Amino acid sequence: MMRSLAVDFGGVTIGLAIGESDSQIASPRNSLRASGTLKKDAEAILQALRGEEAEEIVLGVALSEGQDTRMSLVTRKLGRILQDLGAVVHYVDESLTSYESETVMKELGMKGSQRRKAVDSESACRILERYWGGMRG
Numbered sequence: 001m002m003r004s005l006a007v008d009f010g011g012v013t014i015g016l017a018i019g020e021s022d023s024q025i026a027s028p029r030n031s032l033r034a035s036g037t038l039k040k041d042a043e044a045i046l047q048a049l050r051g052e053e054a055e056e057i058v059l060g061v062a063l064s065e066g067q068d069t070r071m072s073l074v075t076r077k078l079g080r081i082l083q084d085l086g087a088v089v090h091y092v093d094e095s096l097t098s099y100e101s102e103t104v105m106k107e108l109g110m111k112g113s114q115r116r117k118a119v120d121s122e123s124a125c126r127i128l129e130r131y132w133g134g135m136r137g
């Protein structure tokens with residue numbers, strides 16, 4: 001069994017989800033507020049990793065037609081910082097995870113304000129599900 005922390009990195013918020021490889025059930029966690037510096041964000045993510053007793057980080061990267069974007073390059077830089085700090089990091093294409101999460105939450109009848117607050121961590125759940133399904137980025 002491997003416990004994984006999924007990260008949906010954004011300039012304003014950082015969505016988090018936790019899951020275990022044997023059950024393959026991802027659970028959203030409270031989002032982190034982005035600090036504006038990758039080093040500080042990496043430290044906050046590492047703190048969450050330790051708090052959840054997870055062994056690896058799964059970072060979502062926003063690809064466009066299979067190619068890196070400006071944001072995915074920033075996210076990969078964050079991944080390198082996390083690796084330098086001793087974390088095991090994997091990457092998964094996060095394309096459309098926010099859209100998928102919004103759709104599911106709308107179908108569940110969540111209000112717009114609730115969806116805005118939860119979308120990043122729900123997207124992190126989709127990232128973890130893709131990781132388990134083998135969609136690497």
